[in-house]
Amino acid sequence: MKPITMLDLKSEFSLVEDGVRTAIDEVLESQHFVGGSHVGVLEEELAKRTGAKHAIAIGSGTDAILVALMACEIAAGDEVITTPFTFFATAGCVHRTGAKPVFVDIDPDTFNIDPAKIQAAITPRTKAIIPVHLFGQCADMDAINDIAASAGLRVIEDAAQAVDATYKNRYAGALGDAACFSFYPTKNLGGFGEGGLVTTNDDALAERVRQLRNHGQTDQYHHQFIGGNFRLNTMQAAILSAKLPHLESFNGRRRAIAKQYDELLANVPSIQTPKIAEHNQSCYHQYSILADDRDGLRQHLTDASIGSGIYYPIPLHLQPCFQYLEYSEGDFPVSEATAKRILSLPVHPMLDDADVRRVAGCIVQHQSEAIPAEATGRS
Ligand SMILES: Cc1ncc(COP(=O)(O)O)c(C=O)c1O
Incomplete structure (x- = not known):
């Protein structure tokens, strides 16, 4: 009997192939493999799509979470609240900033963080909440944002699985201070390799993420703070733009x-x-x-x-x-x-x-x- 698989990327490829091959050819012709117009175009398209003011392409979903936390100046001594029922990267990135992940249980229906249980986990060290829009369904963002506003916390959406998901008719990606997407090949919008994105409506955060993704560089070879190489490569950007219409x-x-x-x-x-x-x-x-x-x-x-x-x-x-x-x-x-x-x-x-x-x-x-x-x- 014909197997029914969890993914069928080969069949999907046949539907997007023409556009993708054209995009790859354009990059090959340009010999421009880092940065460039394809990255800018993808960022513009995804800002428009999510309704966020800024979209900053990042090398993976994991790095998108890490860089968003860094941009929010989360560091050693801080605590970040999230769910224990998520992919490892959500909490792994909190640890990598030096902060402590603090878990809060999930709602049994949606599998997303239960807002009713967040307050009890807040301490004077809490700096942020990372709700995860698990399986493509948004967390209860109004309740989470209210709690965060009254405690002075940042809200970073882990929207890795939620491209094009909506909450009260607004798209994931513009529902908190910043949001992180993944373009891992198995995702709804999957690249041909690793890829990610940070979106935000906050000008200062956007500027900080842009600098952090390029080693904290403010002007060429001038480093105000320490970032990393968190850039999305041009080939992935071109491929993702070609897949986006589908x-x-x-x-x-x-x-x-x-x-x-x-x-x-x-x-x-x-x-x-x-x-x-x-x-x-x-x-x-x-x-x-x-x-x-x-x-x-x-x-x-x-x-x-x-x-x-x-x-x-x-x-x-x-x-x-x-x-x-x-x-x-x-x-x-x-x-x-x-x-x-x-x-x-x-x-x-x-x-x-x-x-x-x-x-x-x-x-x-x-x-x-x-x-x-x-x-x-x-x-
Ligand atoms: C909920 C969640 N967060 C973060 C990530 C990390 O994304 P990436 O694999 O692109 O690093 C993923 C995807 O794998 C994910 O599903």
């Missing part, structure tokens, strides 16, 4: 697939389909369900040549490298329970309706096979 239709297809799953899986009692807040429009970087028998279901899908993913199996407070933060199992029960039940299904835009029906059918079949076993007490 983003809306690709994300539209993801949403249609999600709707189809929602309908087909609505009555499967052991499954919870994604709960998208009414004011949000997800870009469905992942379509992640909660399943009672997650590992059994995953095996069942694998046996039917259907791919799936576990994002993320271990919450960050339980990672060995963060032992020094002295958290223990049980500290973030929602994140821990979610990590045990989460399963992401294929949702890439190259799936056709029959693929989606096959995945859903396989899940329904697993459920119907599981019920008699439970009913008879057999294991």
Whole structure:
């Protein structure tokens, strides 16, 4: 049977190939591989798209978070609040500035940081909050911004998975002090290598990020502070610009697939389909369900040549490298329970309706096979 995979970058490439090859040729002709007009064009396009005043292209999503934190002058002695249920980079970058990551549990429906639990984590050392728009759904930004405003904290969106996602009809990227995007090849807007972006409405922060990405250089060979090489290369910028016109239709297809799953899986009692807040429009970087028998279901899908993913199996407070933060199992029960039940299904835009029906059918079949076993007490 034809495998259904979590990604189909080859098929996607066939749709964008002409534009991408032209863009690559332009860069080759120019022999301009760092900076230049392609980077500026991409920045303008993405500023327009997110609604942010500034967009600054960065070498990766990870570096975008690091440089945004540096621009906010987060350093040793500071604390930054974020979620333990995220990709490692979110908290890893906080540590790399010298600051301490402070975790706050997630909302069981959206899997995003729970604003109701943030206040209790704020101390005199807290400088910023990093909400993560996990799987393409924005965090509850109004509540987070209110808490941050009353405590004098910066808000840095981790929008790595949320390009084109909206919150109350505003795009991710213009919902806090700064936002960080990733163009890793598997992302909704994926480059042909590493890539990232910082967006902000704050002129001073934008200026600082631009300087930091080029070793803190203010004028050539004049360094007011220490930055790094956080630049996006020209080839990636040109490729991303060429792919950008396809983003809306690709994300539209993801949403249609999600709707189809929602309908087909609505009555499967052991499954919870994604709960998208009414004011949000997800870009469905992942379509992640909660399943009672997650590992059994995953095996069942694998046996039917259907791919799936576990994002993320271990919450960050339980990672060995963060032992020094002295958290223990049980500290973030929602994140821990979610990590045990989460399963992401294929949702890439190259799936056709029959693929989606096959995945859903396989899940329904697993459920119907599981019920008699439970009913008879057999294991
Ligand atoms: C939530 C989140 N934050 C940060 C990153 C880091 O982005 P990158 O892989 O481009 O460094 C990623 C992506 O991998 C991510 O999913």
